[in-house]
Amino acid sequence: MLKTTLEMVAGHAEGQLGLCMYFHLLGKVHRRHQVSADMFEQWRDTLIQAAAEFNPRCDAQTRGAWEYVIDYAVSTMHQRFRAEAAQPSGA
Numbered sequence: 729m730l731k732t733t734l735e736m737v738a739g740h741a742e743g744q745l746g747l748c749m750y751f752h753l754l755g756k757v758h759r760r761h762q763v764s765a766d767m768f769e770q771w772r773d774t775l776i777q778a779a780a781e782f783n784p785r786c787d788a789q790t791r792g793a794w795e796y797v798i799d800y801a802v803s804t805m806h807q808r809f810r811a812e813a814a815q816p817s818g819a
């Protein structure tokens with residue numbers, strides 16, 4: 729599940745067709761589960777820290793690249809958060 733998620737995160741940064749729409753949908757799913765912006769940040773930091781701890785090839789450049797693509801995916805998800813906040817019915 730985590731591997732698939734990260735492949736999608738990377739594919740979204742590469743501009744793979746359909747993934748932008750899917751991340752908008754995921755924004756809606758996570759909003760329903762009340763996942764806050766703070767939780768996304770904690771998840772990202774913990775994940776990157778764990779990768780760096782267990783993989784000696786995970787250098788500063790690799791960590792920075794993952795931070796960038798994760799933040800990009802989360803920002804696409806948050807576009808959906810904002811759209812729903814402006815439309816409280818959740819439509």
Ligand code: HEM
Nearest residue numbers: 733736737754757758761763767768769771772798801802
């Ligand atoms: C880039 C960040 C993330 C991505 C790409 C992601 C991706 C996904 C995907 C693909 C699903 C399954 C959606 C479905 O059932 O159709 C999911 C479900 C879920 N995610 Fe995330 N997730 C992310 C971050 C987080 C974070 C930070 C949290 C909470 C700390 C979280 C909590 C959940 C929960 C509670 C579910 C529902 C699980 C269930 O219904 O069994 N996710 N996520």
